[in-house]
Amino acid sequence: MxxxxxxxxxxxxxxxxxxxxxxxxxxxxxxxxxxxxxxxxxxxxxxxxxxxxxxxxxxxxxxxMMEQVLDVPTQEIITRDNAIVAVDGVAFYQVLNAPQAAYQVAGLQNAILNLTMTNIRTVMGSMDLDELLSNRDTINERLLRVVDEAAHPWGIKVTRVEIKDINPPANLVESMARQMMAERDKRAQILTAEGLKQSQILEAEGRREAAFRDAEARERAAEAEARATQVVSEAISKGDLQALNYFVAQKYTEALAKIGSATNSKVVLMPMEASSLIGTLGGIGEITKEVFGNGGSGGGAPRQPGARPPVVRSTDT
Known part of the structure; x- marks a missing residue:
């Protein structure tokens, strides 16, 4: 023992x-x-x-002291334009000062949760529904700044606040879908009208350019004709009648060439007084020989290949 x-x-x-x-x-x-x-x-x-x-x-x-995740439950929020939406989210935080987190607040997670939910209602309630659906990054940034500043005395750092889902009522979603379709139809009609307008402008500019070029061509043809007439007039004024005969013969030749260019037979009826003018065509070859020399072929109006010569008949007037 x-x-x-x-x-x-x-x-x-x-x-x-x-x-x-x-x-x-x-x-x-x-x-x-x-x-x-x-x-x-x-x-x-x-x-x-x-x-x-x-x-x-x-x-x-x-x-x-590790970073922790806090799930924010779903809550209903009334937006500035009186739309009711269901919103939930998630918050990430980390304890930086253990004594402050332990003794400055009772129930740290519950305090952070209520602080986050309250600020979600405040921030999102001050915005319209369209802003909520299109500006999530802005909402998350504002929530993070506000919640982190409010939780700073508790010795914690809120690292992130994210909105997970924004669920509008079903009837509101249908209205938004109809509005979106109307906006797209409007844009399509505007684009169609703009395209039609542009095509009409281009077509009008094309017509203007064509008319301008036609007028310019007629102007130059008229200038050439005037110049030829002036040359003939100067030759006549100097006593050179062969130029006038050549000018008249050329016009007759061009007229008969146009008449004889058709593939079918033509019968031209002319007054008796005009037949004497036709008789002068017999001298076209002689005039041509006198003007251009004897190197050319025999006189006569040119005829298109395959064209039949016109038949000229004189009638009494």
Missing amino acids: LAGFDIVIVVLAVVVLLVLFAGVKTVPQGYNYTVERFGRYTRTLSPGLNLIVPFIDRIGAKMN
């Missing part, structure tokens, strides 16, 4: 072991523990092996 002294030694050894176990604290990675002495915060234990005063100090709060 153990003696009394031995029992005391064993008891003291057990007490020492209990004291050591009570004073040694192991903090896992990603956590910070607060230490309270008689209920008052004294210091913060970092990850690893730490020692505290047994039976005097105790662990107060075990704070998760």
Whole structure:
């Protein structure tokens, strides 16, 4: 049997072991523990092996220092244009100061959740429905700035606030779809009208350019005709009648060429007085020989290949 002294030694050894176990604290990675002495915060234990005063100090709060995700439940929001939409989201936050997060607010996650939901209603309620559906990045940025500033005294950092879903009522979605189709039909009609207008403008410009070129061609032809007439007039004024005869013969030749260019037979009825003018055509060859020399072939009106010569008949007037 153990003696009394031995029992005391064993008891003291057990007490020492209990004291050591009570004073040694192991903090896992990603956590910070607060230490309270008689209920008052004294210091913060970092990850690893730490020692505290047994039976005097105790662990107060075990704070998760890693970034955490907080799901924001669905809530109904009334927009500025009185549209009711269902909105939900998600928030990311991280504890930077364990004592502040532990002792500045009661129920940290619940506080962040309510703060986020309240600011979602405030920010999105000040916007129209079209702005909500098209400006999610702007909404997320405003929410992040407001919520992070409000949660800063709690020793946390709100890293992100995201709106997941915006669900308008079904009748409102149908109205928006009809509005979108009307807008697209309007744009299509505008584009069609613009294309028709442009084509009409181009067509009018083409007609103007063609008319301008036709007028220019007629003007130049008239100038050439006037120049030829002037040359003939000058020749006549100088007493050269062969130029006049050549000019008249050329006109007769051109007229008969046009008449004889048809493939079918033609009968031309002319007055008796005009037959004497036709008789002068017999002298065209002689006039041509006198003007151009004898190098040319015999006189006569040119005839198109395959064309039959016209038959000229004189009638009494």
